[in-house]
Amino acid sequence: MKKILLFAVLILSIQSYAQETKNKNLGKNEFKVNLAFLIAGYPEITYERLLSNETSFGITMGFSIDNSTNSENNTNYNFSLLPYYxxxxxxxxxxxxxxxGNLALYSQKQRHGDFFSEDKKGGTGFGFGFGIGKKxxxxKGWVGEFSFGLTRTLINKDKINLLYPRFGITVGKIF
Incomplete structure (x- = not known):
């Protein structure tokens, strides 16, 4: 009986250790979706690779579901690609x-100005920017984050907005 009890305790402790190790080593890859932009009709997906316990590299891609240029559209952008560190x-x-810190390549739709901004023809922007947030x-490997950032374009300043704003309520999974 003592041998069976000892064997059971040994198996349970090994299993417990294996589960703790598995939880600590969740993986180095994350796949996330920005819910804030998804609701606005501009799905944005992100892949992030964890480089160390304090750093990562990622790439975010967004695209417009509605390509119309009317003022009822929720977003002013067609496409965006943003690598970040x-x-x-x-x-x-x-x-x-x-x-x-990020780089951004994005395409903005034609915009008609209002009280705060002027008319813009639309076009492609490329620039660099920054972001802050909390993850x-x-x-079990689920992630959620809140973030905000700005990117400044270096080209086509007369055709598109000077700043590309970024914000997110993002959820995803580590694998």
Missing amino acids: RIYFGNKPNAGFFID YKTK
């Missing part, structure tokens, strides 16, 4: 407060 300052690996992780 991120640094985390949290207690957990790759979680907590972060800052990032949360679960033990």
Whole structure:
């Protein structure tokens, strides 16, 4: 009986250790969707590769579902591609407060001005920018983050807005 009890305790402790190890080593890849932009008719998906416990590299791609240029459309952009490098300052690996630097390639639709802005013909923008935010992780590998950033275009300033704003309420999974 003692041998069976000892064997059961050994198996349970090995299983418990294996589960703890598995939770700590969730993976180095994340796939995320920006819910804020999805609701606005501009789905934005992100792939992020965790480089260390404090850094990562990612790429975000967004595209418009509605290509019309009328003023009822929720977004002024056709397409965006943004690679970024991120640094985390949290207690957990790759979680907590972060800052990032990015490049952006994006296409803006024609816009008719209002009280605050002038008419823009539309076109392609390329520039660099920054972002800040906070990321949360679960033990099972789910992630959620809130972020905000700005990118300044270096080309076609007369055809598109000078600044490309970014914000997100993003959810995803580590694999």
